[in-house]
Amino acid sequence: MNLNKLWITILLAGMLVLTACSDNNDKEAVAEENSSTEAKNQDTSDSEAASVDKGLFNVEVTIPASMFEGEDLDTVIVDAEAEGIKAAKNDDGSVTYKMSKSKHKxxxxxxxxxxxxxxxxxxxxxxxxxxxxxxxxxxxxxxxxxxxxxxxxxxxxxxxxxxxxxxxxxxxxxxxxxxxxxxxxxxxxxxxxxxxxxxxxxxxxxxx
The missing domain is CATH 3.30.300 (GMP Synthetase; Chain A, domain 3)
Structure with a gap:
């Protein structure tokens, strides 16, 4: 992960993330009215949300696909591994980074x-x-x-x-x-x- 470019990524991806959050809120409102779609909307929301799993020795950070719009994921992974961070593509387009607690800090x-x-x-x-x-x-x-x-x-x-x-x-x-x-x-x-x-x-x- 090239952290020197992170602030630029923040600004460029921010609108995409906020749009995704807005879309998910709309879907959740529909789910409240129609329980048969609740599970589907929850899955969609989860796929757009970042997650961090802090284990005993390592930390896993999963970044949603919306953060990588227009980027080559293979390059993203190579850059991350050059920084000492393991990275893997997920089926939904998100990327999971695995690193030591010290690296996460x-x-x-x-x-x-x-x-x-x-x-x-x-x-x-x-x-x-x-x-x-x-x-x-x-x-x-x-x-x-x-x-x-x-x-x-x-x-x-x-x-x-x-x-x-x-x-x-x-x-x-x-x-x-x-x-x-x-x-x-x-x-x-x-x-x-x-x-x-x-x-x-x-x-x-x-x-x-």
Missing amino acids: EMLAEIKQSIIDSIEEMKTSGDFVSVKDITHNNSFTEFTMVVDKTTYENSMDGFASFALGIGGMMYQMYDGVDPDEYKVNILIQDEETNDVFDEILFPDDMNE
């Missing part, structure tokens, strides 16, 4: 650093002129964007929250959080007054 650390580096770029690149600071908790389930409120409300800087939400959800995915429990809360705080004037919850607000 290293992988999460690299993902974390990629997100932190991207946050720093958001703050300093000038692409989001209203953003003055971004803080977060250790699990990336909550971010606070400190902004110039007037500039923020008259710009497209809200897109920064999308990148934060996707990054937080991807970190949770690789950390083994149940897909039904992915939550990232983005607080928008006015630099001048310290008041939180907006709050965005991922993925809920993306599905409305």
Whole structure:
């Protein structure tokens, strides 16, 4: 797995993952009305969800097929094995990575650093002129964007929250959080007054 490209993968795959989650929610709603389709919808949901199995010595991470749109899975597997991670293609197009606990810890650390580096770029690149600071908790389930409120409300800087939400959800995915429990809360705080004037919850607000 080429972790140097991970943040780019996060941003490109994020819409696909959110779309898959939205589709699965719709299917589950239909299943509640028609019990005969419940098992089928559950199977479809499971095939799109990442899973992490933390054993005594090793960790298995299964990434859904939607994360590999447009990629050659044989190359994905070769790249992973070059990083010391065993990888196997599954019949549904997903890929299962098997690694030591220390390697999994290293992988999460690299993902974390990629997100932190991207946050720093958001703050300093000038692409989001209203953003003055971004803080977060250790699990990336909550971010606070400190902004110039007037500039923020008259710009497209809200897109920064999308990148934060996707990054937080991807970190949770690789950390083994149940897909039904992915939550990232983005607080928008006015630099001048310290008041939180907006709050965005991922993925809920993306599905409305």
